[in-house]
Amino acid sequence: MKEGCIGREALEARLGERRAAHVAGTARMAAELAEIHGADAEKAREAALLHDLFRAVSAGELDALIDRYGEDPALKGDANLSHGKVAAAWMKEELGIEDADILNAVRYHTTGRAGMSKLEKILYAADAAEPTRDYAGVEALRKRARESLDGACVMALESALRHLGEKGVRPHPDSRRALAWFSKQKGEID
Numbered sequence: 001m002k003e004g005c006i007g008r009e010a011l012e013a014r015l016g017e018r019r020a021a022h023v024a025g026t027a028r029m030a031a032e033l034a035e036i037h038g039a040d041a042e043k044a045r046e047a048a049l050l051h052d053l054f055r056a057v058s059a060g061e062l063d064a065l066i067d068r069y070g071e072d073p074a075l076k077g078d079a080n081l082s083h084g085k086v087a088a089a090w091m092k093e094e095l096g097i098e099d100a101d102i103l104n105a106v107r108y109h110t111t112g113r114a115g116m117s118k119l120e121k122i123l124y125a126a127d128a129a130e131p132t133r134d135y136a137g138v139e140a141l142r143k144r145a146r147e148s149l150d151g152a153c154v155m156a157l158e159s160a161l162r163h164l165g166e167k168g169v170r171p172h173p174d175s176r177r178a179l180a181w182f183s184k185q186k187g188e189i190d
């Protein structure tokens with residue numbers, strides 16, 4: 001995607017100032033992680049710029065988009081899960097983006113999944129660790145992401161699951177499968 005295709009002003013109009021800053025921070029960090037870990041920085045930036053494009057639309061609008069793009073009806077009423085799926089479908093249908101890796105990075109940015117590609121890991125880690133994020137442990141996560149994408153994804157997944165557990169929310173199976181997959185990978189490498 002060319003610079004300016006979705007600029008800061010357009011993002012702010014659509015998402016509000018705070019979320020637009022999060023998206024810009026995610027794009028910067030995703031590009032940096034791509035450079036460090038040998039992935040395509042342009043793809044990483046493109047996925048990051050679009051990942052939360054549907055984060056601020058109403059629940060009703062998201063549900064209508066789930067129908068329009070033939071996404072899983074079980075996602076209805078769960079904006080936290082559906083905004084990435086709808087964004088990926090919209091990118092394919094409306095922007096004509098065919099790159100499966102970019103689409104999957106956006107599609108799975110909330111949960112992660114078993115078998116995540118390098119680009120998916122980059123967006124997952126950058127989303128959690130970008131410079132405007134401010135929570136206990138984020139500095140350690142930023143450092144880890146520069147050393148190891150797998151290490152950072154495991155940290156971020158464990159922290160997400162811990163937070164869900166504290167709120168009494170069952171984690172999505174994709175997140176549990178992602179963690180199991182990372183630990184199996186590690187076992188095979190060790």
Ligand SMILES: [Fe+2]
Pocket residue numbers: 051052055083084109110
């Ligand atoms: Fe998101």
Ligand SMILES: [Fe+2]
Pocket residue numbers: 022026051052127
């Ligand atoms: Fe995000």
